[in-house]
Amino acid sequence: MRITKRIALAISAIAFAASIGAAGAQEQVVRIGTEGAYPPFNNLTADGKLEGFDIDIANALCEEMKVKCEFVTQDWDGMIPALQAGKFDAIIASMSITDERKKKVDFTNKYYNTPPAIVAPKDTDIKGVTKEDLAGKTLGVATSTTHYNYSEKTYTDSEIKGYPSSQEFLLDLANGRLDAANDDISVIEEWLKTPDGQCCKIVGAVKPVPEIHGPGAGIAIRKGETELADKFNAAIDAIRKNGKYKQINDKYFTYDVYGGES
Amino acid sequence: MPSKWTLLSWGPEGWLDDIFQGVFITVSLAAATLPLGLAIGFFVALAKKSEEPSLKLAGDIYTTIFRGLPELLTLFLVYYGAQIGLQNVIRLFRPEASVEVNSFVSGMVALGVVFSSYASEVFLSAFRAIPRGQYEGGYSIGLSRGQTMRLVIMPQLIRVALPGLANLWLILLKDTALVSAIGLSDILRQSGIAARVTREAFLFFGVASLLYLVLAIISSVGIRAVERAVSQSEAR
Amino acid sequence: MTMAQSAVAEAPPPPVRRWTRQRIVGHALVGLWALAGLGLVYFLISGWNPPLFERWAPAYLSGLGVTLKLVLISSVVGALLSLPVAYARMSRNRFLSALAYGYVYFFRGTPLLAQTFLIYYGLGSFRPQLQAVGLWDFFREGFNCAVLAFSLNTAAYQAEILRGAIQSVPRGQWEAGAALGLHRLQILRKIILPQALIVALRPYGNEIILMIKASAIVALVTVLDLMGQTRLAFSRSFDYQTYIWAALIYLALVESLRHGVEWIERRITRHLIR
Incomplete structure (x- = not known):
């Protein structure tokens, strides 16, 4: 039947579009x-x-x-x-x-x-990195990261906002949408060197928790x-x-x- | 801080070349999806207008599923699911083989099935607009079923379905923006990277929106030309 | 699909129906669907993970709530916004109608995702200006930005639906109303709108369905809607089931809405069938 033949053709065309390769020892x-x-x-x-x-x-x-x-x-x-x-x-x-x-x-x-850290605007009233210090604050973190898991577990009195990547929440931190953010200290330090990072400072490093941070x-x-x-x-x-x-x-x-x- | 014009220039300093690569990806994705979506949509419409209840049921299930799921979810399902599924199937025959369904193909398939489920509805109502007499006329002058479909029905069908399909094309162009979420470097993703790096979010997302608008305007001009051509051939 | 199976099973025994090609293909395709459905059920059962389900079921529910809230608020605000737009679009004033046309063209011609980014990240970078006019608190929240983007977007679509529906009512109806000495607004309210809304019902229903589906993108601007929770669940468990659950919920939502609209349509057009 003509119709089925055409469908088969179309399907094989799709299959070809997906390349099939053998991953061998060579x-x-x-x-x-x-x-x-x-x-x-x-x-x-x-x-x-x-x-x-x-x-x-x-x-x-x-x-x-x-x-x-x-x-x-x-x-x-x-x-x-x-x-x-x-x-x-x-x-x-x-x-x-x-x-x-x-x-x-x-x-x-x-x-x-490297350890994680908390970053916040320079004029922040956040004193430290404990649950109490961040109570009532909005915190930006990248989802699917250890930082998200840690923030979700630790800062239960804060509002945690999940972002697809660090770049987005750093942008929102500079924009003032967030009171603080949690990420790897080296990443934050690098960002603080950029023009946008001038807004902010590191509040403190977070002591890594082996079960969460590995x-x-x-x-x-x-x-x-x-x-x-x-x-x-x-x-x-x-x-x-x-x-x-x-x-x-x-x-x-x-x-x-x-x-x-x- | 470089000026806005530098940011929008062509070359290593500016982002315009990167964004135009995105335009190329967006347009080629939409263009590659269209024939796939049209073909599937046409066959699904044929199934749904069939007198055979099982065919109709199969077609209805298809449209129910793909019109009911969010496009973004369909995209993720295809992107992650199809790959894992295909891999398992192929491993049955060749254990060492690996398949790669790249994000372009995933986007094409996902947008194609969504497009086809809507297109099948457009085709279906176009089929209904064609009187039975047209088929009978075709058979009575000795044409086969296939010939009647191709020579008598299709030309009318295309004319009736054209406005609906044109609308779906415009929707498809916009839906391609979703592939930025599975990592394909289309207009929106490229502008997003530019916005992130330069911190000029309004500028770059504005540029992205304008580019989509330009694509839509170009499409409308093209569609109008096709419509005119089709209606002229009708008049003669 | 279980539905497919029961439908096949309940069909009366065919009298002397021959196995035409169509029938073979049809049964094969339904069989394929049934197989896919069974495969899905098998996948869900074999990978059933009670702790995962218990952990995420409340999250999915709250996500569903956010999705519904977003769509509800946006469609109501959008409906209100669409009135002046539709009015301007039909106005004889060139300037007004061009303005409305531009609005509709922009919001229908660009992806909703781009509009949402434009409002969330784009306007978000004008914080000092927004703070000066006291709007920052509004734009601070991802949810509000999403509502704004969705409202503006759906207003453009709804304006076109409204305009199309009003213009579908024959001119004679206006003239008849005028002949009775009714005011234009009275004609609109008592004669035109009741007829127009019957025409508009289905497109309105479709628009809401499209909004529900489109709302999945707000997960990309920190809103934890159903899709947002799904992404979170998937990123924590890497279990493909999490996506399947979301798919089933969305499907159920959209299907019940579609049938609801069809039911209403059947009821309000009963007088037209006779």
Whole structure:
């Protein structure tokens, strides 16, 4: 029948549009998912290039592993589903290693660990970072982050507003929609250097809670792909030892972001 | 602080080139979705006007689902679900294979099914506007079912359905903005990045809106030309 | 789909219906749908996770409440706004009608998502000016910005629905009213609107349905509507079920509204059927 034949044609056309490839041992390309909205760790420049600590670390690791890195940008919310769905092979996007995430993906060892902090306008009356200090305030956090989980649990007397990425709530903090925001201290420090960041200051660092914040940021890979995880771990150790890590660290930070040995 | 004109210039300092890449993505997504949506919509309409109850039921279920779900949700369902589903199916045959449904294809499929469920309604009412006598006339001069459909019904159908389909095209153009949420660099996403980086949110979202408006105006001009062409061929 | 199965089962035994191609294709397609429905049910049952459900059920309910509140407020405000717009659109005053045309064209020609961003982030960057006129408290809230964007947007659509409906009433009705010595407003209220609203009911219903579906985008400007809660639930659990639940809720909402509108339409057009 003509109609069914045409439907079949249409369906096969769609199937072709989705490329089918075999990921075998001869493949030397590792696709890395990252966000591109989290300076100084990963960010998109005006001409659409990726830059930042995560990107440099990823390139150094790939060089160490003798594979070719290909970057894929992906919104934060869809990062883990996209990894599971095979849109890329590893996430190098400052993703904290948490038990919640470990149920869905595997992690390498950490590649850095910096504490979270609270940022607020310079004229703020917020004195500290406890639940009482922030009672009745509006707090901006990126959803699907450890910071959101922490804020939701800790600041139960505050109004928590969830944003798709850090960039949006920092914009809203500068606009004055928010009384404070919670994010990684290095990200906040980087932002405070920008013209917009002039409005604000760091109120204080939050003491990380191991059950929520985990041991630091790691590289996420699909469950069970231990071979890739081992390769990444070996590469992390190697660049820590050969000075490559320190070189990248010093390009972005004045202090050591790796944190203590865990 | 660079001036607004620098921000809107072409090149590494400005964002205009990036935003125009977005225009290209938006237009090609809409253009790729249109034939898919029209084809599915036409067949669904055929099913719904059929006298066979099971065909009708299948068509009705289709439109109920895809007209009832928010477009954004359909997009997420396709983007995450189709990938996982396809992957599982393909692994049944070739365990080592991996499929990639990129965000462009996801957007095309999601917008296509939404478009087709509305288009099927447009086609259906156009079918109803064509008198039975037209089919009978076709058969009586010895045309087959397919020929009658192609030579007699279709030309009239297109003319009747055109205004409705034109409207759906305009809706489709606007719906493409949703793909920015699954990471496709369309007009809205590119402007959003520009707004975020430069802190000129009003400027860039304003520019994005104007670009959609320009696309709509160009479409209206195009649609009018097509309508004129169709009605002229009718007059002759 | 269980509905599909029961419909097939309840059909009376066909007398001597032949298995035409159409029938085979039709049954195959319904079978496919039934299979997809069963697959979905299986997926939901096999992955059933009581703690997840208990954790998120109240959140989904509150999200649903936010969605409904947003749509309700916006459609009422939009309906009020649409009156002057529709009036201006039909006015003989060139300037007025051009202005209204521009308004309608802008809001119908650009994506609602872009309009929402324009109001939330765009106007949000004019805080000093807004504070000076005392409007900042309003614009501070994502929900208010969404209501504003949705109201302005639906006002444009509703104005066109209203205009179309009023113009669908034959001119003779106006003239007959005038011949009876009625005032224009009286004619509008007593003769034209009752007829126009019958025509407008279905488009109005569709507009509300479109708004419910479109409201999913407010999740992108920090409003925790049904979609917002769904995204949150998904981002915490990475369980695909969370999206399926939302899909079922939206579907049920839209379907019941659609049937409601059809029911009202049947009731108010009873006098026209005879």
